Amino acid sequence: MQPWQDDIYDALTEAGVRQIAFVPDAGHKRLIERCLEDPKMRAISLTTEEEGIALLGGAWLGGDKGALLMQSSGVGNCINMLSLTKTCQFPLVMLVTMRGEWGEFNTWQVPMGRTTQEHLELCGVACYRCDEPEPVADTVRTAMRFAYYTNSAVAILLGQRLIGAKIFEEGEAAR
Amino acid sequence: MTASEKLNRREVVKSLLSNRGETLVVSGLGQPAYDAFAAGDDPRNFYLWGAMGGAASMGLGLAVAQPERRVVVLTGDGELLMGLGSLAAVGAEKAGNLAIVVLDNERYGETGQQKTHTGRGTDLAAVAMAVGFRTALTVADEADLPEAIRIAREGEGPVMVVIKVSEAPAGMALPPKDGAYLKMRFREAVLGDRTPG
Numbered sequence: 001m002q003p004w005q006d007d008i009y010d011a012l013t014e015a016g017v018r019q020i021a022f023v024p025d026a027g028h029k030r031l032i033e034r035c036l037e038d039p040k041m042r043a044i045s046l047t048t049e050e051e052g053i054a055l056l057g058g059a060w061l062g063g064d065k066g067a068l069l070m071q072s073s074g075v076g077n078c079i080n081m082l083s084l085t086k087t088c089q090f091p092l093v094m095l096v097t098m099r100g101e102w103g104e105f106n107t108w109q110v111p112m113g114r115t116t117q118e119h120l121e122l123c124g125v126a127c128y129r130c131d132e133p134e135p136v137a138d139t140v141r142t143a144m145r146f147a148y149y150t151n152s153a154v155a156i157l158l159g160q161r162l163i164g165a166k167i168f169e170e171g172e173a174a175r
Numbered sequence: 176m177t178a179s180e181k182l183n184r185r186e187v188v189k190s191l192l193s194n195r196g197e198t199l200v201v202s203g204l205g206q207p208a209y210d211a212f213a214a215g216d217d218p219r220n221f222y223l224w225g226a227m228g229g230a231a232s233m234g235l236g237l238a239v240a241q242p243e244r245r246v247v248v249l250t251g252d253g254e255l256l257m258g259l260g261s262l263a264a265v266g267a268e269k270a271g272n273l274a275i276v277v278l279d280n281e282r283y284g285e286t287g288q289q290k291t292h293t294g295r296g297t298d299l300a301a302v303a304m305a306v307g308f309r310t311a312l313t314v315a316d317e318a319d320l321p322e323a324i325r326i327a328r329e330g331e332g333p334v335m336v337v338i339k340v341s342e343a344p345a346g347m348a349l350p351p352k353d354g355a356y357l358k359m360r361f362r363e364a365v366l367g368d369r370t371p372g
Contacts, residue, residue, distance in 0.1 A: 055232040060240075080227075084354070
């Protein structure tokens with residue numbers, strides 16, 4: 001079985017997604033690399049996540065499908081910009097790797113990670129969730145179809161159990 | 176210099192958008208949107224009424240999607256300052272068809288004319304050059320305006336043209352604010368037969 005990150009890449013490719021907006025993230029590392037290597041895609045690195053919401057709105061105006069890759073902490077940065085998506089009924093696909101939940105070590109990731117889905121839902125973003133690799137391909141395809149057929153915003157939350165908790169040095173964890 | 180000698184934003188934008196051809200416009204919230212509308216409504220204008228800080232990013236996504244057309248982001252100094260980091264992506268992506276035109280009145284005009292940072296030392300054109308724009312300039316005089324407009328319309332992008340304008344309120348000229356309508360008519364005008372969504 002191929003890695004789940006490749007399942008996401010295949011789903012994006014099949015859907016004809018062209019612009020990939022991303023903020024560097026360990027969970028998305030492989031996917032980002034594959035998108036950067038793909039001459040049919042334009043992978044655009046952002047300095048903060050809300051830029052991606054606006055960027056993909058512009059992409060859609062010009063006829064390009066897009067996807068936004070981020071970590072759960074970045075969802076908080078997007079809140080006001082999501083009013084653009086909602087008001088204009090732009091389709092939006094967010095792929096969110098989760099922190100602050102399964103096996104988290106860093107206290108600072110917890111406040112946003114524990115409330116990511118609630119924040120997104122309050123902003124009108126439909127959430128799908130994967131905690132195991134098997135359903136990833138189908139979930140991403142289904143969520144993208146929903147976004148593009150109904151001009152809706154969707155987020156696929158990729159659980160920390162799926163990604164694997166970030167490992168720190170033992171001495172570091174004890175502090 | 177007195178306020179009456181400073182450039183009038185409505186006149187500047189009217190010149191910028193006259194005989195615009197296939198140019199696509201994204202306007203930042205507040206006066207820049209009113210300026211674009213006052214110069215002549217067009218389905219290829221996308222007027223933001225919110226999303227402050229997002230205009231440059233939106234222009235970048237549009238410029239990447241439509242590389243054969245000129246994309247002009249028309250925005251204010253306050254709006255751009257909120258998304259200053261987004262200029263780094265614009266600089267890095269080197270979109271040759273993208274121009275950002277800043278109508279810089281050094282004020283937050285919608286909220287009571289508070290001074291912005293451009294009136295306190297921030298040089299937006301210098302920022303643009305520092306993050307990799309191909310051209311960036313600031314103009315304040317009528318005599319320099321034709322060349323600045325030529326660069327905004329034709330210069331190899333990414334381009335930033337900062338135009339210092341009078342802080343005198345230009346009045347209301349309210350464009351449509353139904354976002355879904357603005358999106359639909361823009362896509363129909365630009366994409367033709369491609370299914371609007």
